[in-house]
Amino acid sequence: MPAGRFTISLDGREAVLEMKRLAVIDQPKWPAYDARVRPAIMSFRIVWKATGEKILIDDKQKHFRFEGYRAMAQAEATAEVPSLNFSWKSDPINTSNAAFAIIGNEVNGKYYDV
């Protein structure tokens, strides 16, 4: 991620990810082998905000530990497929919702035992 496209608050409880006019592909029939690909452009903004619900996962077998919070996440986006003369814009960000979201810190692999 280029610098400036994301922010994480100092206390780690909020994060914003934003990209504008990102070149992507439109491939509705993926993963079909012959799924047609069309160039597309996407902009999006995602906001995570921690709730008061703490989460601690410590999995010794898989060697990872996560410590953070359940979060509320919302997103807004626009998409264009120029070859189809199609564009779409989401409603304002406060009208969307993610059923599951988390934010926090993780260590895994070689850092797990440090």
Added chain:
Amino acid sequence: MSFSEERESRVQYTINRRQFLHTGVCLATAGASALLLPGASSAQKDAPVPDGIPSNGSTDPYPIPWLDRNRSHNQSPGPGMEPSNIYHFKGHVARCNNFTGMGTDNKGNRIAFGAPSTDFSLVRGEYFAARAPQLGTFCHI
């Protein structure tokens, strides 16, 4: 395994790890702005062997091993599941999925967005690759 086979295997391995950034099994995976930590020289990071393969392996992040079985370096987040997409990692992770929302197309049609598999991630921190600590920020969209 002969030297040539081993070499070929190594080349394939390197390409597969790079696929994490450059192809994406899902819609897309963004790139990185990996920076070396102080103390790791640029020669350590970039020194290529004659055929262009980094002598210490790629500086791309190492995938979570048990997510790599099907060449999918991502799993949708959920209770008890590992949030990070990167192994040998320590840092900040934000994940979310199962979005619901609405939007409008250029013909005025109301079209919903989001599905259980609509997941996003933001992963920022230190990871270990090419025998050195690296810093980077990655996202999955």
